[in-house]
Amino acid sequence: MTTLQPTAAPLRPFLDWPIVTDPAQWQADVALLGSLHGEPYAHDQRPNDQARAPEAIRWHSKRFCYETGHYDFDTGGELRATLPPRCLDLGNVGWTAGDYGAHASQVSARVRHLWSQGAQVVVLGGDHGVTIPILDALDAVGEPVHVLQVDSHLDWREEVGGIRRGYSSPLRWASTLPAVAGMTQLGLRGIGSARRGEVEAARGWGSHLVTAEAFHAGGAEPVLATIPDGRAVYLTIDADGLDPTEMPGVMAPTPGGPRFQQLAPLLRAVARRHRIVGMDLVEVAPSFDASNGLTCVVAGRLILNVLAASWGEGGAFRRARG
Amino acid sequence: MTTLQPTAAPLRPFLDWPIVTDPAQWQADVALLGSLHGEPYAHDQRPNDQARAPEAIRWHSKRFCYETGHYDFDTGGELRATLPPRCLDLGNVGWTAGDYGAHASQVSARVRHLWSQGAQVVVLGGDHGVTIPILDALDAVGEPVHVLQVDSHLDWREEVGGIRRGYSSPLRWASTLPAVAGMTQLGLRGIGSARRGEVEAARGWGSHLVTAEAFHAGGAEPVLATIPDGRAVYLTIDADGLDPTEMPGVMAPTPGGPRFQQLAPLLRAVARRHRIVGMDLVEVAPSFDASNGLTCVVAGRLILNVLAASWGEGGAFRRARG
Amino acid sequence: MTTLQPTAAPLRPFLDWPIVTDPAQWQADVALLGSLHGEPYAHDQRPNDQARAPEAIRWHSKRFCYETGHYDFDTGGELRATLPPRCLDLGNVGWTAGDYGAHASQVSARVRHLWSQGAQVVVLGGDHGVTIPILDALDAVGEPVHVLQVDSHLDWREEVGGIRRGYSSPLRWASTLPAVAGMTQLGLRGIGSARRGEVEAARGWGSHLVTAEAFHAGGAEPVLATIPDGRAVYLTIDADGLDPTEMPGVMAPTPGGPRFQQLAPLLRAVARRHRIVGMDLVEVAPSFDASNGLTCVVAGRLILNVLAASWGEGGAFRRARG
Amino acid sequence: MTTLQPTAAPLRPFLDWPIVTDPAQWQADVALLGSLHGEPYAHDQRPNDQARAPEAIRWHSKRFCYETGHYDFDTGGELRATLPPRCLDLGNVGWTAGDYGAHASQVSARVRHLWSQGAQVVVLGGDHGVTIPILDALDAVGEPVHVLQVDSHLDWREEVGGIRRGYSSPLRWASTLPAVAGMTQLGLRGIGSARRGEVEAARGWGSHLVTAEAFHAGGAEPVLATIPDGRAVYLTIDADGLDPTEMPGVMAPTPGGPRFQQLAPLLRAVARRHRIVGMDLVEVAPSFDASNGLTCVVAGRLILNVLAASWGEGGAFRRARG
Amino acid sequence: MTTLQPTAAPLRPFLDWPIVTDPAQWQADVALLGSLHGEPYAHDQRPNDQARAPEAIRWHSKRFCYETGHYDFDTGGELRATLPPRCLDLGNVGWTAGDYGAHASQVSARVRHLWSQGAQVVVLGGDHGVTIPILDALDAVGEPVHVLQVDSHLDWREEVGGIRRGYSSPLRWASTLPAVAGMTQLGLRGIGSARRGEVEAARGWGSHLVTAEAFHAGGAEPVLATIPDGRAVYLTIDADGLDPTEMPGVMAPTPGGPRFQQLAPLLRAVARRHRIVGMDLVEVAPSFDASNGLTCVVAGRLILNVLAASWGEGGAFRRARG
């Protein structure tokens, strides 16, 4: 097995969690990790602005969670009392020297290590390529997993310029993994890297494509219905999936996206019905955020809604832990 | 009775109303007053950024009401023709030398004076602490009053650091006043200063807590149903109660809030059914507003909707005045 | 007939369309034209900030349409395959020396020329006065036309300071044209230049006034029902008609407007049922746009939704062309 | 004699000075006063953005003077120990109802009252028109006064549109007053409202015109040499007189201006040689300031340099007071 | 001879000059022309942000020259009276279809046409590549020309990626032209595209390299001394040559540059001693300008200083015209 190197400590932890950078000491119920780099399409795409997001989101912790002991009206309780005892900020995985394969192996090994402990894993990206080595570790979950994506884009390119693990490919990559049993893609709209062939490939594979307009019209239930009962879920949120009035700090603002008020209850419902074994929040570009940090505040609030619903009254993780 | 000192004239009046700073000359149907300071939690919290809001909101008058003689599609008429003859801008209450109690007494006496004339009172804050001395004057209304709050926070702290009249306490304070017969709190979400104990205290007292999500799901009618027929209403709007995409100029932007398009018709419905004897709009922080002044524009538009519905066809104030 | 002078080439074309500035070579199925100047109310209102919008919107083409050969989830296909072969960017009509009448005649003649070829015409303004010389060319359509406006304002002033073709008058002007058979005005709210008399005149003429609130409450169908079956449509979108959180770059931000997620499907439905012979998008003020160019992105996306629905499966233009 | 009405208290005092708004209690050694309005050239020029400057400059007090008891390296001492005991912030003179003449009389009377007490008067504008009623009170100084101006503009218009006391005229106005014995105008550059006739009039009267370039080339001594020995001085600083990299918050940024590092020692030299009986700092436009408030910081620092040099070791006021 | 196509009219003219877009009507004493595109190093570098600068600089005309009939203190007179009768804004040269060579030929032909009339030519870029086709027309001046450059960079690359006429090469290109008799390069500092080989080539050719530091230390005279008596001058100003506090709107801000207060008198001295037959001002990137437009204001003021000194008392053009 790969020997895991220590991660880099952030300036501030996420919320008030302990920072633990030595993988030998990772014993977590909930583990948050910054992952800065996907596989770049070109040499000068690393680091990109999104690599600054893990620091930025943590920096605004006080703005999206003033105090974990106070009452959270989104979730109906105190976060500190709801969450399990071992919530850790594991710092940031930097760049592992060598080719991208070596780097990706390190990330996968870290996440596999956490999943083999039964931890719920939260990853802050980075661009959407960071999702791929996480998905590679899904086998460690030990049961089939449904991937739920929030994104304006399809991300089903088989390759771009010969690169197969870049930010345009995570859902295509997911479709090739034995551990991935199904897929729901929510928030599609506008034009990205997908061509007709990719749309047909996704549909042909069986991915449930839910456009932003369909979600505005049909609400949460049709989305929930795409996930089989009892199935574990991996959640990947691309910041440009949300409406750009709420998450302006992205590279590709596209109007008409789902809003926090729609997504927060949907994600809580998923977290009560299904064990969300892991999630990532990617593609926040801090240089383009509003001056009040709204993109980071919304990012943090989305994560808190998932965590609190997973571990609170009726939450799937709470049930699973007994 | 306390002798009332003149107030400070603003740079511009609210709309095109006469500025009258001498309390001896206050004979108003509708009276607008700036109140800059709540009781600070620490010495250096006075003045705070919110103290600049009364000037900022008036400064943008032309942007939220181009001309009072023109037709307003929000309310279906000309504001100038709808409102009663004596609409006055009474200027800003500054700081009264001495302890905060002396200052609060001055504010209360001013508002009591206006209410004893039967005026509808509009106060521009300041932080949410400015609501407290206004509520202290509610006895002058001469009938029970229901408090309707729009806010992301509960504001039910009994004290913070020994201070009982600060911005975390106005609704708790209200609950202790004989004139306050009931309470509806709309827009709750995220985490503020409230702990479980405060939530239980509010519910125990009988306050109707309506989260932002419940409002998004249920709409206006359940909110309206919490206010008894014929009951006078005092309305307090914390700018962070609205969605931060519409009111970015606040200290605590929290996603998922009610929007103007939901609140304007709700508040007009309240103003037709109930005499809104007074209202305040607090916690606008002008230093953080968008460069197009959107926070101030929304603030002004909310106030105009309340005023026009109060005094227009079917408005409760119009009915009351015969 | 007026001899048409060449237009000015923009820095970039709209999308990847050929730029053709010589009117002698205009043979278009879809023709996009920048029109910079309405009739100003005062000498120093020309040029105004809105005159910069045609360049600004084109400049952001890549942000609202990354690549015309890719799949567009708003419209369910590839724009390049959906649109007819001859889509041209005709550049910008500058100022024609002489009085405004001479200038307006040039604009009308250009648009009449395009309509007599059967082209679908898209005009980027400029202030809302630019709509008037376009409407003057409607006779070239050869059938009655319904005008559909998206705007917060009524724009029914007969004159302002003696000027009859300024930005407060386009819908009044429309009402006097034989080619205009009906009118729907969507998004009305707040206060603009309209007085009660103008509202009554509009209603008296038979214009269907749909406030923003009515649209939020009633949705698209009541709006669609105002347009007679089979009737050709001219669409005029004032950027301040949309919600100012989505189009901040306007002179008069007014809260409570319709959003892209509501307008895009409505406009696509119109484009399937009716031949939208022309459209304009006016009153974008680039100096006040958000730093991520959101106003221009939304403007571009609205236009693409109209074009793709007009020419795609079930589109009225496609039907008409057989 | 005119009865003086109370002024409006600011949100914060200048530095840590007591706020005294009742003219009956004005007993000052140094008196700071906000004056918001000059005579406007048109109705809608009141209030203008500059009317917000007195609040803005005071708001940044901590940034230009962290603590008056600490050591100031600009002036070589502690401000608190250097200044005389009675330094007062007299608040803001608002608008006096009636015509501008009535208003100007009030301002003049207030300043005359202070000068007859021997106070050093500091006025925060407002546009440059606010200087005129101050100059009208110069007779109360009781000796001839030299006017020293820092400005990019000449301000010698006899009238503009019939208005003789507007912001283009203060130095012309000064030239007509018996109390004004001489004049030095520093920082001239670029183009303003002055025509050749005004330049010749100024020179003809005997005003010493020192362009910014002459000052860059020749330094402080030639400027100092224009002021007769022992002559009292009135100093008027237009913010656009300084380089726009240092004072960006102005209506007319003009490159090539004198910088703080040149002006501060010059003004201190003046204050040691001559009794600066009064000064104003006008034309700061807070809406256009840098986000770090640099314009206000520089404004405050300029004032502090004048005050400390006037009252410190070798200062003319200190000498005069014995 | 190449037939010259009409140019594109700008939204506003430079100053109040007539706009003449038809080359057949170009009879100018001073001619201003916008040139948008140099030869790009890669396909997607056209258009670049600098292509927006000619519109941006003209847009701010009122800010750098309030009124041409007023007195300009930089130059000691009224611009309108100083300049010759035929000052024209010739609009913008857009992109000429075909390869860059065809485009460059058009630009050269236009400028040659103007120089053969004896006009003083002012070109607004565009990136620094726009200088090259202008230099190619220098033969039309009919006498040897000295090139004076203000720039932080050397611009002596023989080619970059095979492109020889890009923005890194204008001074190298100049060195190959028979009409160029000498060269002075002022403001060099920091690191650009130049390598030791280019520095040596420039020195070897005889170019006078004056670093920014040398200019700060030595002033204007050593620079003036590099230009032979009586020699005509072509002036090329790269905006990043100036200090980035004065011209922030550039792609490569480099501290330590010469300031307006140093350059304006230097350029006026050149214009009095030498006929500046042409000048360009390039590399302004409007998207990065300060919100008060300072970069454009400084650009405009530099141009005005050159023009006024050329045609005013003692100016070389005035002398030459007799």
Next chain:
Amino acid sequence: MTTLQPTAAPLRPFLDWPIVTDPAQWQADVALLGSLHGEPYAHDQRPNDQARAPEAIRWHSKRFCYETGHYDFDTGGELRATLPPRCLDLGNVGWTAGDYGAHASQVSARVRHLWSQGAQVVVLGGDHGVTIPILDALDAVGEPVHVLQVDSHLDWREEVGGIRRGYSSPLRWASTLPAVAGMTQLGLRGIGSARRGEVEAARGWGSHLVTAEAFHAGGAEPVLATIPDGRAVYLTIDADGLDPTEMPGVMAPTPGGPRFQQLAPLLRAVARRHRIVGMDLVEVAPSFDASNGLTCVVAGRLILNVLAASWGEGGAFRRARG
């Protein structure tokens, strides 16, 4: 001896230097290190905005050094050829668990380790408290060291609130160290935390205080004269020491500071005459930087000037290494 833990790798290295985070592999000629935290005065002052500066300055490497192989006009050569072979970016020292003393010991041990190798050490802060544990390692230099500070503040507080190693104390702390043989403090102006007692203590100790004004008047030589011949130098640059037009991203902008054009040649002269064994650049607050990153660009350029002069022709380090 303390065992040194690995540092955190930054997103990007400084320039193109190798990142080496394992102290066991530190064999450097020039070593750059980020140090994030000084001793905070209060619990919530860690981390502060300045802790983000090391990432921000590296992020802008391309903007202050486009390519190390190109010619640098500030220093007259190619940086890559000038610098010694082993230039390393050692990453960031994070927070060492335990009290601040434990953390400071780690920092001191790291720097001592580098100095015992004879490396030139560059530290990016952090607030000015980060200087203290660096100074504690000065004994490892093995000879007396002169401290040269660029700062607007004196930083001679013995303690603030009981804290002796905070950002107000580094120069006082230096005065207590045997290795510190002298001190020059350049750029003093305005008001900071110093009181008269601290000024007298500094002078009493023998520190050479050079105000910004004295430097503007007297230039570099008097500063150079304060450093004894042959004496090693430690350089500490507080970003607020420079003029705030050049380094706007600071907590305390104070006008009148020295500029890059003055400091760069001064620091190069120091580096030629004296071995600058170490330097730090502290107090950059990235949240307040200009949008073009000017503060970071100036920071980078200052460092490059010191390095290139140290190791280039005539540089003291080059001489020392033979």
